[in-house]
Amino acid sequence: MAPAVSTDPDGVDVTGRRLPLSRELIISAAVLFVDDNGLPALTMRGLGKELGVEAMSLYRYVNGREDLLECIVESMVSELHLNPDTVEPLNGWQAYLQWLAHGVRRIAQEHPAVFPLIATRHPAAPWLRPPLRSLKVVEDFLSELISRGFTDESAIAAYRAFSSFLLGHLLLEAAARTAESDIVVDSLGHAEVTAGGAESSVNAFPQVLRLGTRLSEDHSDNEFEAALENMLDRLDRTLAH
Amino acid sequence: MAPAVSTDPDGVDVTGRRLPLSRELIISAAVLFVDDNGLPALTMRGLGKELGVEAMSLYRYVNGREDLLECIVESMVSELHLNPDTVEPLNGWQAYLQWLAHGVRRIAQEHPAVFPLIATRHPAAPWLRPPLRSLKVVEDFLSELISRGFTDESAIAAYRAFSSFLLGHLLLEAAARTAESDIVVDSLGHAEVTAGGAESSVNAFPQVLRLGTRLSEDHSDNEFEAALENMLDRLDRTLAH
DNA sequence: ACCTGAACACCGTTCAAGT
DNA sequence: ACCTGAACACCGTTCAAGT
Numbered sequence: 001m002a003p004a005v006s007t008d009p010d011g012v013d014v015t016g017r018r019l020p021l022s023r024e025l026i027i028s029a030a031v032l033f034v035d036d037n038g039l040p041a042l043t044m045r046g047l048g049k050e051l052g053v054e055a056m057s058l059y060r061y062v063n064g065r066e067d068l069l070e071c072i073v074e075s076m077v078s079e080l081h082l083n084p085d086t087v088e089p090l091n092g093w094q095a096y097l098q099w100l101a102h103g104v105r106r107i108a109q110e111h112p113a114v115f116p117l118i119a120t121r122h123p124a125a126p127w128l129r130p131p132l133r134s135l136k137v138v139e140d141f142l143s144e145l146i147s148r149g150f151t152d153e154s155a156i157a158a159y160r161a162f163s164s165f166l167l168g169h170l171l172l173e174a175a176a177r178t179a180e181s182d183i184v185v186d187s188l189g190h191a192e193v194t195a196g197g198a199e200s201s202v203n204a205f206p207q208v209l210r211l212g213t214r215l216s217e218d219h220s221d222n223e224f225e226a227a228l229e230n231m232l233d234r235l236d237r238t239l240a241h
Numbered sequence: 242m243a244p245a246v247s248t249d250p251d252g253v254d255v256t257g258r259r260l261p262l263s264r265e266l267i268i269s270a271a272v273l274f275v276d277d278n279g280l281p282a283l284t285m286r287g288l289g290k291e292l293g294v295e296a297m298s299l300y301r302y303v304n305g306r307e308d309l310l311e312c313i314v315e316s317m318v319s320e321l322h323l324n325p326d327t328v329e330p331l332n333g334w335q336a337y338l339q340w341l342a343h344g345v346r347r348i349a350q351e352h353p354a355v356f357p358l359i360a361t362r363h364p365a366a367p368w369l370r371p372p373l374r375s376l377k378v379v380e381d382f383l384s385e386l387i388s389r390g391f392t393d394e395s396a397i398a399a400y401r402a403f404s405s406f407l408l409g410h411l412l413l414e415a416a417a418r419t420a421e422s423d424i425v426v427d428s429l430g431h432a433e434v435t436a437g438g439a440e441s442s443v444n445a446f447p448q449v450l451r452l453g454t455r456l457s458e459d460h461s462d463n464e465f466e467a468a469l470e471n472m473l474d475r476l477d478r479t480l481a482h
Numbered sequence: 483a484c485c486t487g488a489a490c491a492c493c494g495t496t497c498a499a500g501t
Numbered sequence: 502a503c504c505t506g507a508a509c510a511c512c513g514t515t516c517a518a519g520t
Contacts, residue, residue, distance in 0.1 A: 020484095021484085021485090043511090044513060045511085045512075054485070054486055054487085055512095055513080055514090056486065056487090056515085057485055060483095060485080064513075065512095065514090119412070120357050120360070120361055125457075126456070126457045127449070127452075130416070136446070138449055139448050142449065142452065143447075143448045146448065152455065153455075155452075156455055156456060160413075160464060161464070161468060163409075163413065164413055164468070165409055167409040167413060168404075168405035168407070168412075171361070172370055172371070172405055172408060175364065176367055179363060179364065205377070208376060208379055208380050211383060211393060211396075214393065214394075215367075215368030215397060215400075223398070223402070227405070230471075230475055234471055262503080262504090284493070284494085285495085286492085286494085294504075294505095295505055296493095297504075297505065297506090298503075298505075300494095300496085301502095301503070306493095306494065483520100486517105486520095487516105487519090488515105488516095489515085490513105490514085490515085491514090492511100492514105493510100494509105494510090495508100495509085495511105496507105496508085497506105497508090498505105498506095498507095498508105499505085499506080499507095500503105500506090501502100501503085501505095
């Protein structure tokens, strides 16, 4: 969600002048900031400094920190509709759900540090289930399925199953992706871990010790595709019945 | 996770004397506090006040706020092993996974406000996938499945699929459960929602409007059982092949 | 119109000092 | 041994004041 004018993270354009503050500029700077520094580092004062401005200036464009976080979520989810290379297909509900699933997955992969925000902020309504936090997305989901043979009930059940599926898979995938960057890997393979404040060595857990390396391997592409396929099959069966 | 002596949230026993501070007392008070007031309200100073003590006293038993959060997670997950009425069954891996799934679900249901912590804190290692954040649980999981015919690879695949499944379903269920308590329901059914800072009325979204009430219904029991069943069947198929 | 300085109420955390 | 007062560096947020 880059603003109209090309910028660097400082909110300064190529000529060195500071860009005029705006809601969009603030939001895109915030996304960049979280991508680089992680969610806990996002602070009104810090974001202000990144934009070359005092924290209080942001309040002219954004109703406080909570509103800023909500804006970030909205800006990410709305990428689903803007992107030209991901035109929604017209050949069946399975293709539609494939398209939607991969669209959300791409967002999670491009902004793994932001995804927990999309996944765990309190939804505005009980029927806005993360990570599908957009009225338009939910509306499209339901009308797409209903127009293709789903009953009201089965469309709703599909919506619930689909969102649970995406949330579980993508949240874990995003967590693994951000962990790589901020956990120092013990290159000697000395597997020892500090869990829950108490020092507990993996040595007492033979299977974990034996399978450690293989447990850390990344097969998320294949696993996502297989689980998605399985889920679509399951929806298909409930349709036939 | 009640401490040995019966207490009320103030950390004061029945006689009015203050209980001696301890790691366990602090942790169980913290869990109670989050259950009642939500995660964002949990503050060192606030928890101190709840215990009738200054915030600084807590640092004698807990290495700061991050450590406290980690302790909370550990104390919740360890309930899986302590509880007498949920003895691990011996008749097959499917029964074991059913037992484990319902054990984790019970934790999520009893402490919906704490569950996001279990679900989204950075795991200590890439192979500790939330919500199964315990070396012992992972060890049991793997050895149970391997001793019952799973190959190393299929046990690992099952672990990944199982944790994704639990995370997605239980996080959404817990979110719905806490939302009920802190969202004021419009008793007139005037469905209007403020999403992303911009006022957007559901009226522009006919399917959502039409299905609104049914979208809000809770079918989590049935949905959890059905999805779990489906997942176990899927694992069974990968075993046979 | 847009930004800022100063102020307020709150954090987490440390450490010397009290009992 | 266990708790606290005072202090520090940070938060989010408001508002009158500057340009």
